[in-house]
Amino acid sequence: MTTEHDSAPRVGTRLTRRTPRAFRAGVLVTACLGVVGFASGAAEAYAGCAVVADSAHALANPGHPTVFRDTFDVHQLGAVTAAGARNQAEAESVACRASSPCRSISLSFQIVTMAGEDIHLDAVNLGNSTNVHCDGCQTLAGAYQFIVSTPHPFSLTSDELARLRRIHAELTALGSSTASIDQVKADADALAAQVKAILTNAAAAGAASTHTGMRPLTATQQPHVTLHRMFDQG
Incomplete structure (x- = not known):
């Protein structure tokens, strides 16, 4: 099994980033999570907290030897004081024979936009692949988490959302690809680069349109897009 990551020493490690506007504060975020909890595909908010x-x-097995799953979710949280974001990709290949190996691929893209100048952020991004009695099987789990932090709330435009939907369609189309696992990973990386470019331009335009002061934005007020990437390959 091989693991790749951009900001964590091992699979399962909690990712945290300190930026001028977004950083982790365990007590506040834990209190927020205690109120709303985590639910797959969910977004919850309470008293300035969002999760x-x-x-x-x-899951691939002899009955379903080739399985591909993907998610692509956009969460626009607006102004928050604390936020928790969790993204996870899991892939398993179980009990296939070497003469007829399984192929299991899971890719999860999570986009989170938030606004504020002192946000307490707890960001978790996990990728985990497992082969169980599965000689010669191919198993890949890739998690991409995009955190967009701006000083003032902004909304992605209809054009930007449409472009993201097209990228989602291209991501889903990888499920019918017969390319190698390494090529699928490279294609996913290329799509992630497109997503980050869209978000970077959108955040900059949003910051400019919502800033009404006479003075330019300071360095600590500039919009920031962080990508957390985790791959695990069995």
Whole structure:
């Protein structure tokens, strides 16, 4: 099994980022999570806190030897004081023979936009693949988490959302690809780069349109897009 990550030392490690506007504060976020909890595909908010969670799970076995699952979710939280974001991709291949191996691929894209100048953020991004009595099987789990932080709330435009939907369609189309696992990973990375470019431009335009002060935005007020990427391959 091989693991790739951009900001964590191992699979299952909680990711945290400190930026001028977004950082982790365990007590406040834990209190927020205690109120709303995590639910797959859900977004909840309470008293300035917001929690989002997304996951994709692929399970291949002799009855279903080739399985692909993907998620692509956009959460626009608006102004918050604390946020928790969890994204997880899991892929399993079980009990296939070497003469007829399984192929299991799971890819989860999570986009979270939030606004505020002092946000307490707890971001978790996990990828986990497992082969169980499955010689020669191919198993890949990839999790991409995009965190967009801006000083003032903004909304993605209809054009930007349409472009993201087209990327989602391309991500889903990877499920019918017969390309190698390495190529699927490269294709997913290319789509992630497109997503980040869209979000970076959208955040900059949104910050400019919502800033009404006479003075330009300071360095700590500039919009910021962070990508957390985790791959695990069996």
